[in-house]
Amino acid sequence: MSLSKIWVFVEPSESGVSTTSLELITAASGFASTVEAFSYGVGSEVGQILGEHGASKVVVANGLNGVLAGTAIASIMAKRISAEAPDAIFFGSTAEGRDAAARLSAKLDLPVLTNVVNLSLEGGVLLSENAVFGGSEVVSARFKSSGPGLYVIRAKSFAPEARGGSAASVEEVAVGDIGSAGKAKIVQSHVEARSGPKLDEAPVVVSGGRGLGQQDSYQMIEELARLLNGAPGASRAIVDAGWVPYAYQVGQTGKTVKPTVYIACGISGATQHMVGMKGAKNIIAINKDADAPIFTIADLGIVGDVHKVLPKLIEAIKSRS
Amino acid sequence: MNIAVCVKQIPDQSVPGKLDPGTHNLVRDGKLILDDSDSYGVEMALQLVDRAGGGEVTLISMAPNGEVSGIRTALAMGADRAVLVSDPSLAGSDALTTAKVLAAAIRRNPFDLVMAATESTDGYTGTVPVQVAELLDIPSVTFAKKVEIENGILKVQRQTESGYDEVECPLPALVSVTAGVVEPRYPSFKGIMAAKSKPVDVLDVAALGTGPLTTSQEIVSVRAAEERASGTVVVDEGDAFQQVVEFLEAIKVI
Ligand SMILES: Cc1cc2nc3c(=O)[nH]c(=O)nc-3n(C[C@H](O)[C@H](O)[C@H](O)COP(=O)(O)OP(=O)(O)OC[C@H]3O[C@@H](n4cnc5c(N)ncnc54)[C@H](O)[C@@H]3O)c2cc1C
Ligand SMILES: Nc1ncnc2c1ncn2[C@@H]1O[C@H](COP(=O)(O)O)[C@@H](O)[C@H]1O
Numbered sequence: 217m218s219l220s221k222i223w224v225f226v227e228p229s230e231s232g233v234s235t236t237s238l239e240l241i242t243a244a245s246g247f248a249s250t251v252e253a254f255s256y257g258v259g260s261e262v263g264q265i266l267g268e269h270g271a272s273k274v275v276v277a278n279g280l281n282g283v284l285a286g287t288a289i290a291s292i293m294a295k296r297i298s299a300e301a302p303d304a305i306f307f308g309s310t311a312e313g314r315d316a317a318a319r320l321s322a323k324l325d326l327p328v329l330t331n332v333v334n335l336s337l338e339g340g341v342l343l344s345e346n347a348v349f350g351g352s353e354v355v356s357a358r359f360k361s362s363g364p365g366l367y368v369i370r371a372k373s374f375a376p377e378a379r380g381g382s383a384a385s386v387e388e389v390a391v392g393d394i395g396s397a398g399k400a401k402i403v404q405s406h407v408e409a410r411s412g413p414k415l416d417e418a419p420v421v422v423s424g425g426r427g428l429g430q431q432d433s434y435q436m437i438e439e440l441a442r443l444l445n446g447a448p449g450a451s452r453a454i455v456d457a458g459w460v461p462y463a464y465q466v467g468q469t470g471k472t473v474k475p476t477v478y479i480a481c482g483i484s485g486a487t488q489h490m491v492g493m494k495g496a497k498n499i500i501a502i503n504k505d506a507d508a509p510i511f512t513i514a515d516l517g518i519v520g521d522v523h524k525v526l527p528k529l530i531e532a533i534k535s536r537s
Numbered sequence: 538m539n540i541a542v543c544v545k546q547i548p549d550q551s552v553p554g555k556l557d558p559g560t561h562n563l564v565r566d567g568k569l570i571l572d573d574s575d576s577y578g579v580e581m582a583l584q585l586v587d588r589a590g591g592g593e594v595t596l597i598s599m600a601p602n603g604e605v606s607g608i609r610t611a612l613a614m615g616a617d618r619a620v621l622v623s624d625p626s627l628a629g630s631d632a633l634t635t636a637k638v639l640a641a642a643i644r645r646n647p648f649d650l651v652m653a654a655t656e657s658t659d660g661y662t663g664t665v666p667v668q669v670a671e672l673l674d675i676p677s678v679t680f681a682k683k684v685e686i687e688n689g690i691l692k693v694q695r696q697t698e699s700g701y702d703e704v705e706c707p708l709p710a711l712v713s714v715t716a717g718v719v720e721p722r723y724p725s726f727k728g729i730m731a732a733k734s735k736p737v738d739v740l741d742v743a744a745l746g747t748g749p750l751t752t753s754q755e756i757v758s759v760r761a762a763e764e765r766a767s768g769t770v771v772v773d774e775g776d777a778f779q780q781v782v783e784f785l786e787a788i789k790v791i
Contacts, residue, residue, distance in 0.1 A: 318667030361753035456717035520773025
């Protein structure tokens, strides 16, 4: 028995909607006969791709006027929830997704399940699998309460699949007054440029960590990534240190990547980092400490100094082309 | 400027976590320490109060077992007082229940700002702070990498996928910070001594007056995640780069 309706929070990207959003729409359409998207900052053309992935309607919030998107979407969902009675609501495990789920949860007294990595339908009830202890254990959980369950789902838990449905209808709604939560406003956005393929879609990811020793050494990471047509990534340690922007961060609080090969340079392999990259087909690690946890998951581990290994590796690859 | 800082006390993370085989709740017995993630909020709050020229930093914590070691660490850093909600009935609380408890504890004292971490180290739901904000009916800004207060306006640089946003909001408000926001101080010896006599109010759920709290999630089963096996490890003698080249060739990346 499938569910009747699931709502999905769909986030925009430069190319329309985010890949994670399409993953969630695809997953939802496997569990419910009706899937409706809630979005912002997108044009009506997204109806096409959302429809192909299984949504029949997209509600687009207009007039945010700087209000944080998660807050705005929670307000719109809260107003319609009792009349439209969805069985479940899916959010991506992003800043905006968590904001929206948290606001909605407290507004309507609904519980949230976070870090969801899989879902199944058993006896008409959604059962979620949630990664705990940095992904080393998985718990299966379900809601005991009535009312829609809120699920915050990690990226790349489901494969996006265009099944060729017709375009989703587009309904535009004004955000309107959202009370005190709406007093936080974006006054300016700053874009930190990055080049090359997108980190979460690149077939090769070369990441650097604190073992690089200093910001300048990150150039080696960028150069190797460029030579391999890959994307440069980073551990949180060097993002927090301000060496590279947050958009480079791989891990629990950053991007989840599943490339053909992931090359970790000077990264210890904390569980929060590994949860974002252990789905890679192949893993190469370079670390001077033979006991670094990253070696427990590496297909090829090099115990060595990044300052010695990387320059030679870069030269060797350059001399091939 | 009065700031309430949410500080979670968690089991030592160098010891692997355990779930109770019966209840599937996280085992939280023994000594608890200050979650590293929250040391940034404590430091930020101390600096903001300092810059404002006066006020208090009140720590807010919920723990099922009356543990105060982690709170003492934050008091030793310089926080003024703490409210600890401790009640055996809170074991295994979900994020919303936790938020209800924290919000009720925060409300007991006047505040201009509530501070939390973006996510905790052991639970990492990343939802508790914004749930607290909604329950307190105040605006929230998550993922802060820089926090300032000017003329009663909170000014935050908020991390985004493509860079950062400058977000502004009037007080009272809640802000959740990343580990990049500030460098936490180490408690001094003097601070550690002073912390011993700072006030810690310990309340149970009845004293808090939230009414009944129920957790509405049920853990059905637990299993170990699939492990990835390790492969070859070689020690670099000057030519290990060759092995990387060969590996990349073998998987046809080059
Ligand atoms: C709630 C939470 C969420 C988090 N989310 C993330 C996340 O999304 N992503 C993330 O990455 N982390 C995350 N972390 C942080 C994580 O716990 C680690 O602190 C972080 O990943 C460590 O980064 P690192 O490996 O670069 O640094 P370190 O752990 O300091 O490791 C540096 C490594 O470099 C090696 N090294 C030193 N010098 C050299 C050299 N010359 N040559 C070769 N190797 C060398 C050392 O042996 C060491 O293993 C999170 C933490 C928490 C609590
Ligand atoms: N039991 C708790 N006591 C105090 N603060 C908490 C508690 N649980 C969560 N928090 C706060 O909320 C943040 C995010 O937690 P979480 O939502 O579990 O990832 C933590 O870093 C704390 O600042």
